Amino acid sequence: MKIRIGYELDYDLPQPTPMILMLNVHFSRFSDLVTPDHMRIRPSVPIRAYRDGFGNWCSRVLAPQGKVRISADAIIADSGLPEAFDRSAGQVPVEDLPEECIVFLLASRFCDSDRMLDLAWQLFGHTQPGAPRVQAICDFVHQRIAFDYNDASVTRSASEAYREGRGVCRDYAHLAIAFCRALNIPARYCTCYLGDMGTPKPWPPGDFAASFEAYLEGGWQMFDPRNNVPRIGRVLIARGRDAADVAIATSFGPNTLTGFRVWTDEVPETD
The missing domain is CATH 3.10.620.30 (C8orf32 fold)
Structure with missing residues (x-):
């Protein structure tokens, strides 16, 4: 199956504010992306990226003063099956x-x-x-x-x-x-x-x-x-x-989150 994933985060910032964002799909699922989960910021600002000590993909931005929207919209492939568990797995000393x-x-x-x-x-x-x-x-x-x-x-x-x-x-x-x-x-x-x-x-x-x-x-x-x-x-x-x-957003200054939407929806099959 295919799943549409994404988010819209709306902020109101009283001053230019440095932010660290951890919103990209983990590298272990990167190959499953059918369309990329590129982060979009409006108004547009440069994005710098790095991997943290746990291998997570992090984005650094200087968000401008005023209303800012951070968003992404992507398609990812999935088995469509319930998660499998090994109920017999033992504990490792x-x-x-x-x-x-x-x-x-x-x-x-x-x-x-x-x-x-x-x-x-x-x-x-x-x-x-x-x-x-x-x-x-x-x-x-x-x-x-x-x-x-x-x-x-x-x-x-x-x-x-x-x-x-x-x-x-x-x-x-x-x-x-x-x-x-x-x-x-x-x-x-x-x-x-x-x-x-x-x-x-x-x-x-x-x-x-x-x-x-x-x-x-x-x-x-x-x-x-x-x-x-x-x-x-x-x-x-x-x-x-x-x-x-693993905070999805860390801001280094005052801010107000004015809008928050996340979606994870099955994409209907087409002939």
Whole structure:
């Protein structure tokens, strides 16, 4: 199948403002792009690009004063099948982990696993190590947190999400990641496009989605404690330790977000 992906972000800026944007499809899905996801900025300004320490594609701009629109519209190919999971994958001993995984065992700004060690072992120490343990974590987090867009907070940590029992998809991911790391399972935060294909209507407005990958036997495997079921058409944008590493837009000055649209829609087949 083919999926149309894209976004429109509208800002009102009181002064010229440096910004870092992390909105391009991840390099691991680049070859699936049928049409490029070129970033467009109106009014037009130069864009400088670089890869961060996690391999994510980042764009630097000096956004002008006034009203600014950042947008993209692309087509990407996808299998059209629900995500596949290896439910039998075992846990990899810490001493056998690749060096690239070590950073994803450590506590980070929003995944404060060091505060959750005892709780994690109390809740999940009896579960089968590996994919079954990660799934048990997802099941728990899915039930623990009540989803509500009005409960979004850019400063809520995993331990706070656990105590408050509310939040949005990033809070589900942060809490699950923190539990995994407390149990010596490398876990990394993912920002993605994720539409509602294959789910009952009515569908909510489009948005970017947070999930996470755990490193198990066989490699990295995607988990989604917010939805907690295999989904169709997830498109990876960026990976990092937590949401701070993969913010879609970081501005270095005051700004007002006046418009926000994201789409992830199946392209109808044509004869």
